[in-house]
Amino acid sequence: MTENRTYISLKPKDVAIAxxxxxxxxxxNYFNYGFSRIFNIPGFAEETVKELADSYFPEFLVRINSYLVPPVELIVGVLITLGFATRSALIVTFALMIILKLGVTSIQNWGAATSMLSYGIVLFILLAGNSFNIYSLDHWRKKRQNLADSGAGRQQGRVNFFKNNFWIKRRLQHRLPNHNTFK
Structure with a gap:
């Protein structure tokens, strides 16, 4: 008796599209967070300072971070969306999420803290799966660089070929001084 089994496998192109x-x-998501706050950073900072008034963080530290959050969100949002400096942008975003997590847990905002865990999981998947980032500016730049490097290697190979042939001919001429083949 034979069994019909269907094997399911992940196709690399499908994983890359996902x-x-x-x-x-x-x-x-990060771009829109940053974009919606970037034109009112002082207002965002004041709101954050009020929210974290009961936390153990000093006000000046909360204020400094509040001024940095919108531009960082905006920049990493653009970079991640385009797939440009993706790995670095994901690492910076992870660091941002850790700082934000410290803030929301310091005031025991467990709803926001739980929501932030889902961001952490998505960032982990993206960072761990960076080898599937083939539809990106990073991959395009890497391909162009590899083509340029291989072109330079081919050119260097041609130079070495002719240089080596020259020395082979010179050696043969010394061994066969009356031979006219190499002139």
Whole structure:
């Protein structure tokens, strides 16, 4: 008796497309967070200082971080969406999320803290799966660099070929001084 089994496998191109869509989704999310706050950073900072008034963080530290959050969110949002400096942008975003997590847990805002865990999981997936980031500016730049490097290698190979042939001919001429083949 034979069994009909269906084997399911992940296709690399499908994983790469899923990676692209997840990367764009999270990038747009961070971009919009930053964009919606960037034109009112002082207001955002004041609101954050009020929210974290009962935390153990000093006000000046909360204020400094509040001024930095919107531009960082905006920049990493653009970079992640485009897939440019993706790995670095994801690491910076992880650091940002840790700082924000410290703030929300210091005032025991467990709803926000739980929501932030889902961001952490998505960032982990994107960072760990960075090898699937083939639909990105990073991959395009790497391909161009590899082509340029291989072109330079081919050119160097041609130079070495002719240089080596020259020395082979010179050696043969010394061994066969009356031979006219190499002139």
């Amino acid at each position: 990676y692209l869509l997840l990367r764009i989704l999270i990038g747009v």
